[in-house]
Amino acid sequence: MPAASSSFDTVVDERGIFTDYAYFSSMSSTWLDHAARFCADVTRRLALGPGSFVVEVASNDGYLLRNFVAAGIPCLGIEPAANVAAIARAAGVPTEACFFGRDAARDILGTRGGRPADLVVANNVLAHVPDLDDFIGGLALLAGPRGVVSIEAPHLVALVDGVQFDTIYHEHYAYWSLLAMEAALARQGLRVFDVERLATHGGSLRVFSAAADHPPSTALLALRAEEAGRGVGGDAFYSGxxxxxxxxxxxxxxxxxxxxxxxxxxxxxxxxxxxxxxxxxxxxxxxxxxxxxxxxxxxxxxxxxxxxxxxxxxxxxxxxxxxxxxxxxxxxxxxxxxxxxxxxxxxxxxxxxxxxxxxxxxx
Incomplete structure (x- = not known):
């Protein structure tokens, strides 16, 4: 997955950052509790069970997927850092150590006879992706025509409102509003149908999308209107x-x-x-x-x-x-x-x- 280039920014090669990584999600009880609640809620919402398949991209040390393992729901983690992936496997979470994109998605589908995943999770990773179309295209391939893609990302509005400038650093290639995320997902055929506001990272979004057509939730319509009213798409929002x-x-x-x-x-x-x-x-x-x-x-x-x-x-x-x-x-x-x-x-x-x-x- 080649790093993006720009005439304005110096972009750090993601392989130099994420191949060997020193961040372990399971070090935080806050994150463990957050992951457990998500897994319980989404299992009920999508009626996941032993016949389902869940993939998490950027699965770190298996802190989230271990909840699906415990529930007997087949799953697979994709984690680019070999040292972190090894810890996940040692904890009983099936994990592949590779960078994710369309090629990786095709490889996973190939091992399953082409059967897509019921749920694809990409939490707190979208900011770390230099080649968005390849990455989101891979998510769309994995989910297929009926699967759901769940993405969590810190909300750009919260970043600006909370002066969260300390989250702007070399590992992050982009900062996400709902407006920008919907556009990026739509380019790969994924339609956003629901959104949840989270307290994590000082204010995050959990965005649900799919290739299938779902009616937009009330929460989604409200956040679209809020961002439009705040002028997120224009320069004035960022002044000061x-x-x-x-x-x-x-x-x-x-x-x-x-x-x-x-x-x-x-x-x-x-x-x-x-x-x-x-x-x-x-x-x-x-x-x-x-x-x-x-x-x-x-x-x-x-x-x-x-x-x-x-x-x-x-x-x-x-x-x-x-x-x-x-x-x-x-x-x-x-x-x-x-x-x-x-x-x-x-x-x-x-x-x-x-x-x-x-x-x-x-x-």
């Missing part, structure tokens, strides 16, 4: 975003400078890409943040790019006795805060997006 980003960075910078002046010890939690984007944009270094904790052993013992802040285990971070912990993955703030309070951290917790918020320990 830059100054709002600058305000977030200035707020973080001022707080950290104040902590240094007061002699407060600051650490951070979550060695995720969004956090690294935030820290580098604000010019943060290891002189201001002592360490970043992460539950993934694949990240521990490394340094964050640019800032050179060491990545350690949560226990090692707490052993540094920080006064404040900055939660970088603000989208799972409640989960992280619960873990830290349970572990005995009694200092202040902070998030920086969409503005700096400090939370004292409950009395």
């Amino acid at each position: 975003f830059g100054p709002r980003v600058r305000a977030v960075l200035d707020g973080l910078r001022a707080w950290l400078d104040g902590c240094v002046a007061e002699g407060r010890r600051v650490c951070a939690y979550g060695a995720a890409a969004k956090g690294n984007t935030l820290l580098n944009a604000a010019g943060v270094s290891a002189a201001e943040i002592l360490a970043v904790a992460d539950r993934s052993s694949a990240k521990q013992g490394r340094l964050l790019p640019g800032s050179r802040i060491p990545v350690v285990s949560p226990a090692a971070m707490l052993a540094l006795r920080p006064d404040d912990v900055l939660i970088l993955p603000w989208n799972i703030e409640a989960e992280v805060a619960g873990q830290l309070r349970t572990a005995g951290f009694a200092g202040r917790l902070a998030i920086a997006v969409p503005r700096l918020i400090l939370r004292d320990a409950p009395v």
